[in-house]
Amino acid sequence: MFIFLKLIGALILSCFSWADPIKPIPQQIEYDLKKALIGRELFFDPILSRDRNISCATCHDPEQGGTVHLRFSPKVSDDLKANVPTVFNAVFNFRQFWNGRAKDLYEQAAVPILNPDEMGLTKEEVERRVNKSDKYKKMFKEVYGIDYITFEHVIDAIVEFEKALITPNSRFDRYLRGEIDLTESEKEGYALFKKLGCITCHNGINIGGNSFQKFGVVNPYKWEPYFPDRYKITGREEDKNVYKVPSLRNVAITYPYFHDGSASTLEEAVKKMAYHQLGITLTDEEVTKIVDFLKSLTGEMPAILKR
Amino acid sequence: MLRKVYIFSALIVVITILFISFDSYTKRVISSHERILRIIKTIEGIETKVDGEIFKAGLILYYNYDKLNDYMKELDRYIEMLEKDDYLKKREYSDILNLIKVYKKLWNKKKKYIEDFKTANSPIKNTAIYLPLLTLRYMQSVKNISDLRYTYMLAKIVSSIYLSRNAMDLDFVLGIKKDIETLKNYKFNDPEKESFNRTFIANVYTFFNFFDSYTEIIRNILEIKTKRTLSEIEHAFSQRFSDEAKTISLFTAFFTTTFVSGVGYIIYLLFRLDKENKNLQALRKTLEYSIRHDNLTGLPNRYSFEEDVKNVRNPFFILINIDDFRSINDLYGTKAGDYVLIELANLLRDIVPEELGGKVYRLGADDFGILFDAKLEISYEEIANQIIEKIENHRFIYENNEISISVTAGISTKQPLIETADIALKHSQKTRRSKVVVYSYEIDNKKQIERNLKLIRALKDAISNDRVVPYYQPIMNNATEKIEKYEALMRVIDGDGNTFDVEDILSIAKESKLYGQLTKIILHKTFMYFRDKEYDFSVNISLEDIVNKSTREYIYAVLEEFKDVSYRLTFEILESEEVKDYEEFSSFIRKIKEYGVKIAIDDFGSGYSNFSYLINKDIDYFKIDGSLIKNIHKDTNARLVVETIVSFAKKANIKTIAEFVNSREVFEAVKEIGIDYSQGYYVGVPVSSL
Missing domain, CATH: 1.10.760.10 (Cytochrome c-like domain)
Structure with a gap:
């Protein structure tokens, strides 16, 4: 039974996973x-x-x-x-x-x-x-x-x-390009990131920033009228606490987190996400691995600032 | 016709310009049409891609929304391109633009649906996938699965959710509502299991919450009429374009037809023009030929001659005229005359030496000309004589009649050639001395007249300016060798102080009735000069002076005036003059004899004379002609004649004077013969004053 279920799960995953849900940031971008x-x-x-x-x-x-x-x-x-x-x-x-x-x-x-x-x-x-x-x-x-x-x-x-303010060559991007290998913890973190479904929202070049999603899908998040959510624009009840998914690029250095800055550390942010979006509590080990992965997303300082 | 060509050419140019501008309009229309249609197609394609991405986003678990977003933004840009396209801003395309606005509105709605889809899709997908994993997690953590019913329910719920999501069918979900209720009321003694149960149910509810709107959103996305609107736009636009294309092809057909027929007509006109031109050219050639050529003989004519003469540097021209050509016509008929002319033309063509470049012309009825560009070493006169000879030796046979002709030629090297040669020819015909006469000023009356007129003017000028003066040449008595008398010789001085030739002056003066005046001047001046001198003196008069009443009366008046001097005067009269009115002459002689005037016959012995009957009575002197005297010392014949004259004169009691005594020898001879007086350079040259 156990093996059977596991097989089904693996099969489903393998059927519907896609090769490159995350793309590296290019070295150069066109600008004047x-x-x-x-x-x-x-x-x-x-x-x-x-x-x-x-x-x-x-x-x-x-x-x-x-x-x-x-x-x-x-x-x-x-x-x-x-x-x-x-x-x-x-x-x-x-x-x-x-x-x-x-x-x-x-x-x-x-x-x-x-x-x-x-x-x-x-x-x-x-x-x-x-x-x-x-x-x-x-x-x-x-x-x-x-x-x-x-x-x-x-x-x-x-x-x-x-x-011009792009941050290429993060450890993760270089891993995607096959230039370096990530640590076991980082890799496992990325696997969890996918397995848990974080990637359904945090995908694309910016690992986020390409769709609006509700904060608190499974376990609702408190709502305040001053929140900068979609409700402010559409006025639809279901758009309360719906935000543009923030990019996870450089997430390690852009604390505090969430629209209200309510999480001051990555660990806290990851845990909150797991609770509100999946309804689960992650083990410390899982959190550490995911955080390790997130830290690999820190890129280089934009070239134009070094000039 | 040429004007027609111009008009039609202008028309063609206008049509071409119109066509070119129309063509650029057509091109613009076509390219605009293509561009807009391409944009519409691109939009259609992108929307299809967007739909495809939506499908993928629903299906693929680890889907990357970037591509979908990119397509959506791309589509926005293309709509903007359509909206901003100048071509669609034209009034007649406003409905299309409206349709585009409708499409944009629908698309914006669809975009919202897509955002909603994305928002719903993530949790739906996530829970659908996450529920089996969660179940797996539960089994992993629980280890000992004792409650098979619970496990069965989990599996049922998970599979139903999975099925409903993929089938987009709510019925499967409704079927498990009861099971969820059962799960909710499940009692657990293990808190971990309870926590799992709670999480599981929350996830299932999450699915439920989103699935309703999810299916609706997808239905909305599928049902929205964007694509239909797009094909409406495309259809309407194509329709509009085909209307426009019809107009364009109509215009094109019109332009093409007009252009082709216009060009065709011009070609036809040009063809006709060319043909006419050829005819004209041929006509012109004939005309030109006939202008330059004589019809009858085919020889170049006078016009041609005038043209050719301009290019000849040293012309030598022979003008040949058939003597008494008219009699040929009269005798044999004009056809014979024409025949002779043609034959002569052919003959001339043959005999004129080609190597000398002689060209033969027919210049008039029976006038033929031969023109050479003369070279120094060649005697053209000889050639002319040869030609004449050949012509005269030629036998013209006309209808078995032999016609021979004689010709006369005038030659000239002076312009105008025909006129001068004609003068020479006329001269030859008149004088009959030679078949060929070369033109010279001497035979040219015209030249003579010109010269005479000039002389007359000069003479008149001299008379009015008192430049007619007597010079005096001494006459010596041979016996005493003393100068006893002088002959007054007329000198006419021109404005520059030069003396005119006396012979010229005298002949002119005679013709111009100025002679009398000259005689009067000289006579009076001589009288004035000699009246207080001891010498005798002589003055030349002509018979004309005697005939002329005015001169005669003047002479009488002068003699009367100088009555005391008159006896010293001798009138010299030329022997060569013919006395026509003896009465008049005799009375003149009588009258002057009354004043004691003596008479001398001048140039005696030079020619015939009819003075003979006068001799006895009135002649005082014989002035023996200079031609007899000047060589008398060595010419015995002359001496004989002179001796005869002297002997005759002595018998008739007439004194003799020798002219031209230019040397001592002549003087000795003259003296020896017994001539009484001598005149000449030996004695003294004429001087203006003694």
Whole structure:
């Protein structure tokens, strides 16, 4: 009976598993370096905030994995609190924000700048500020051939920079490419990752970031009205606690976890996931293995930041 | 016709331009159509791929959503391309654009379904797969499976869920609802088993929760009319295009027909034009030939001659005229005349030496010309004579009648050739001295007249400017060897101080009625000069002066005026002049004799004379002609004649004067013969004053 069931399970798995549910991050991505360098300048420049005290990098700190190690974004409102998603590899996400309300980086990049609760500028103010700067005027003139910098140009440059923020050559990617072998623990962790079904949501190049899924499928997760979920957009009851699956790339350095930053360690996050999504409690051994696997997903610092 | 060609060519050009622009329009339409149809097809293809990915996502456990997302984004881009396509922005395509908007709306709806699908698919798939694994986990951990009923129920539930998921059939799920209830109420003494049971049931419920919406979502995805809308778009667009294509092919047919028939017509016109052109050309050639050639003989004509002459550097031209050609026509008929002309033309063609490049022309009725470009070493006059000889020796046989002709030729090397040669020819015909006459100014009256007119002008000019003056040549008494008298000789000086030739002046003066005036001037001046001198003096007058009343009266008046001097005057009259009116002449002689004027016969012995009957009465001197005197010292014949004249003169009591006594020898001879006076360079040259 036991053998019989095990055989069935293996058969089902083998029937429906697919060769490459996860793809490595490419070494290079197509982007305009000259524009990206302007974008880098802007990304770290606090003139894009009302009080000139924060920049994009304040919340998307490359030193902190492209995010910030806080539960919530430092700039939040009462009706919207969210953990800061990493800017690293964001280009590979099918939509942006926890609830995917921006269809791409262009839509996303403008939001925090114009959000009164965040950087709090208007398009006109952004244009006024950058056009007053000889540095930007010169750079934009050189690269874009323009005399007046519009808000769209500013966003374009920032997006070009964000495109460059990819983290290739993680141990796992190199394993996928057959360059190195993972440790037994890491490999077993990956096997568990697949076997337990984590991979049904965390798949693709970003190991996530390509579908909306409910947090608390089996065992419901508490819901707060300020959560940045799909419900905020659709208003459908079933969309409560439905989020864009976050990428697991560099997950080891992007703590704390979940939309509400409620898990501060990987172990905690893995355990919570197992409980809410599968309804099981993992053994410590299983958790360790999965965490080991997750740690192998940390890639290299984006090349453009090393320049 | 040429204008027609132009008009039609212009038409063709216009049509071609229209056609080219129309063609580019057609190309644009076709390429736009292809492009849009391609986009529609691509959208269709991507949507099929999306559907395929959805299927895969449902089926494959470890499915990667990236591809599905990529396809969806790609489809978005293509819809945007369609929406932004300028071609569809045209008013007549607004319905298509509306259909595209409908499609976009449906697609956006489908996208939402797909997101929902993804959200539902993961847990459904996960639980469906996870439940057997969970069961396995339970069996692994429990080790001792005592409760076979529980295990049976687990297996039943798991297989039902598996079946229902794959069959998309809720009935299988409903069938196990009771079993789930049983499981829920199961009592466990082992907490681990209880925990498992709870997890298992939660997973089953998760499946239940999602499965309802899952099947509905899939139904929605399958039923949404995106593809039908897409094929509607395609159909409508193709329909619209085929309408447009009909118009295009209609226009194309029209253009092609117009173009082809236009070109055809032009070709026809050009063909006709070419034919006409050929006829014209032939006509022109004939005309040109007849312009340049004589119809009868086929020889080049006068026109041709004028053309050729321009290219000849040293022309030598022989003009040949048939003597009394008219009589041939009269005698034998004009046909015979024509025959002679043709025969002569052929003969000339034959006999004119080709190697010298002589060309034969017929220049008039019976005038033939031969033109050479003369080379120095050749005697063309001889050639001309040979030609004439050959012509005159030729026998023209016309209807058994032998016609011989004689010809006369004029030769010229001076332009205008025909005119000058004609003058020579006329001269030859007039003089009858030679068959061939070469043109010269001398025989050219025209030239003479020109020269005469010039002289007359000069003479008149001299008269009015007092440039007619007497020069005086001394006459010596041979016995005393003293100068006793002078002969007044007329000199006419031109504006530059040069003296005119007296012979020229005299002949001109006679013809132009200026002679009398000259006589008057010289007579008066001479009188003025000699009236207070001791010498005798002589003045030349002509019979014309005597005949001319005005001169005669003038002479009388002068003689009267210088009554005291008149006895010293001698009038010299040329022997060669013919006295026509003896009465008049005699009365003149009588009248002047009253004043004691003497008469000398000038150039006596040079020619015939009818003075003879006068001799006895009135002649005072014989002025023996210079031609007899100048060689008298060695010419015995001349001496004989002179001696006779002298002896005759002595008997008639007439004094003799020798002219042209240019040397001592002549003087000695003259003196010896007994001539009374001598005149000539030996004695003294003419001078303007003594």
